[in-house]
Amino acid sequence: MAFGRIGIGVAFALALSVCATAGYxxxxxxxxxxxxxxxxxxxxxxxxxxxxxxxxxxxxxxxxAPDAAPTPMAPPASAGMIAPGNFDFYLLTLSWSPGFCDTGGASKSPDQCSVGSNLGFVVHGLWPQFQHGYPSDCDPSRPVSSVALQETDGVFPNEGLARYEWRKHGTCTGLSPEAFFSSVKRARASIEIPDAFNAPREQQSMAPLDIQRAFVDANPDLRPQAMAIGCSGGELQEVRLCFSKDLRDFVNCPEVARATCRAQSITIAPVH
Structure with missing residues (x-):
């Protein structure tokens, strides 16, 4: 009887084991x-x-974003990044030739700096500008003809500078070479040079502010906010003037004006 109960228990346990493994x-x-x-x-x-x-x-x-205002661009890192004609205003830079020659320019432009050249203010360039930064080298491979270069006579100090200015700056204006050099000539002709800078034969010293005032007095529509005086080595180097894109008006250019020379007095070298 006991054996029977044990057998039944073993059978029951065995059945449970089989059921537990069935799922596996x-x-x-x-x-x-x-x-x-x-x-x-x-x-x-x-x-x-x-x-x-x-x-x-x-x-x-x-x-x-729809209708978002464009962000002013800095100078492009390579050619062609900015479409020609895309800029805010022009910057006409007039270089004081004697000061340029005194501060290393003689080796760069011997003819300009030779005795008897009798050059005072000459055009350094007419540069398209943004309110912050400027475009450059927009299409440097674009050629310039000898006919176009005829417009530079008496404006740039030499043809080499004129060619360089076309490649670096003129190609960003959206103009042909002929139209660009014609615009440079027009901008230069619109500026009246103060009497103090008409072929001075003696060295002078002036405060940058006084040079600025002289240009404002000679050009009634010009304001200090539309120009800057450049100096280097204690000498006058250049005068920069900001024009509208149609070259009809002077325009305020805060970034340019802030860069004006801060010296108390600078030397104005005589022409020779």
Whole structure:
């Protein structure tokens, strides 16, 4: 009788064991015949461009704001980055030839600095400008003809400078070479040079503010906010004047005006 009870218990335990493993066996054979299952990825939330599982989420393409004001561009790093004609105003730079020659210019432009050249203010350049920065070298391979260079006689001190100014600055104006040099000539002709700078034969000393006032007095529409005086080595180097794109008016140019010479007094070398 005891043996019977033991046999029944053993049988019962054996049955439980078989039942417990039945699920595993079913799972095993299912996997064997079906092949391995592919685990579904767990979707994790992402914040900005980072996901919580550490994977980077590709950022969406930036969308330009409608009617957003363009950001002023700095000088381009390479040619062609700015469309010719895209600028805010012109900057006419008049170089004081004796000061240029006294501070290293003689080796760069011997003819300009030779005795008897009798040059005072000459055009350094007519430069398209942004309110902050400027474009340059927009199409430096664009040629300039000898016909166009005829417009530079008596304006630039030599043809080499005229060619350089066309490549670096003129190509950004949107004008042809002929039209650009004609514009340079027109801008220069619109400026009245003060009497104190008409071929002085003696060295002078003046405060930059007094030079500025002399130009304002000689050009009634000019204001200090539309110009700057440049100096180097204690000498007058240049006068810069800001023009509208049609060259009809002077325009305020804060960035240019802030760069004016701050010396109390500078030397104005005589012409020779």
């Amino acid at each position: 066996a079913q799972s095993f054979w299912d996997n064997f015949f079906r092949g391995p299952t592919t685990a579904q990825p767990v979707q994790t939330p992402c914040v900005l461009d980072k996901c919580l599982n550490g994977a980077a989420q590709k950022p969406a393409p930036a969308q330009a």
